[in-house]
Amino acid sequence: MILDDFSDRLDIALQKEMPDHVAIIMDGNGRWAKQRNLPRVAGHHEGMKTVRKITRFANELGIKVLTLYAFSTENWKRPRFEVDFLMKLPGEFLTTYLPELIEENVKVEMIGNFDALPTHTQQAIENARKATEHNDGLILNFAMNYGSRLELVNVVKRIGELAMTNQIELEDIDESLIESCLMTSHLPEPDLLIRTSGEIRLSNFMLWQLAYAEFTFTDVYWPDYNEQCLLEAIEDFQLRNRRFGCVDEEKKGINRKIR
Incomplete structure (x- = not known):
């Protein structure tokens, strides 16, 4: 039987295993705007509304963590006007929707180089963090001024410091030590990675953390991404056979890694 009704499909999805952590590369804002003969920043502004809807x-x-790739370390190369606009969006989004996030028990967090952001961007993010720090529902995690290679370089530096100060031995360096130094050390690893706009690459996003994530790519531009799109991604995820390197007979009892 084919179920076309959204609510019926949603009910079925909710009865199955849900990804704990969904990570999204929000792509296509500029192209969405270009199709409509609008400036690129209009696409970014429309994309902000999609963030609210998808959150x-x-x-x-019942997803536990939603990580959104909002601004990469490479995005500073864009035109100054566009960068300035993108730096203002967190303030607009968090000022407008913070009461709603608090009411819905959402906790706001961020990964990335916080100190290099403009002061007004830092203040908006810090205000949202403090206002939602006691919430225990969905973690809305913005990857802002984030680059995975830089993150891993900083991990290596941190481990080097520990070794130079005799806090660890060479034999102590393992996956768990590396993971404890990542910006996401307190979060479950992503179960599902979604990228919009038809691009099929990771663009320096969570290269360590996505080792066993399921990937879904869609041609839909981020401003057009909606609940139907996310439900389809979840339904596809629920059809996947996640073996984590094992064969089916061996994976019984293996739980997804939760830090």
């Missing part, structure tokens, strides 16, 4: 739906689904 609310992810919370409804």
Whole structure:
């Protein structure tokens, strides 16, 4: 039987295993705007509305962590006007929707080089962090001024410091030590990675953390991404056979890694 009704499909999805952590590369804002003869920043502004919509739906689904790739370390190379606009969006989004996030028990966090952001961007993020720090629902985790290679370089530096100060031995360096130095050390690893706009690459995003994530790519531009799109990604995820390197007979009892 084919179920076309959204609510019926949602009910079925909610009865199955839900990804704990969904990570999204929000792509296509500029092309969405270009199709409509609008400036690129109009696409970014529309994409902000999609963040609200997808956050609310992810919370409804019971997803524990939603990480959104909002601004990469490479995005500073874009035109100054566009960068300035993107740096203002966190303030607008968090000022407008913070009461709603608090009401819905959402906790705001961020990974990335916080200190290099403009002061007004830092203040907006810090205000949201403090206002939601006691919430225990969905974690809305913005990857802002984030680059995975830089993150891993900093991990190597941290481990080097520990070794030079005799806090660890060479034999102590293992996966768990590396993971404890990552910006995401307190979060479960992503179960599902979604990238919009038809691009099929990771773009320096969570290269360590995505080792066993399921990937879904869609041609839909981020401003057009909606609850239907996310539900389809979840349904596809629920059809996948996640073996984590084992064969089916061996994986019984193996739980997803939760830090």
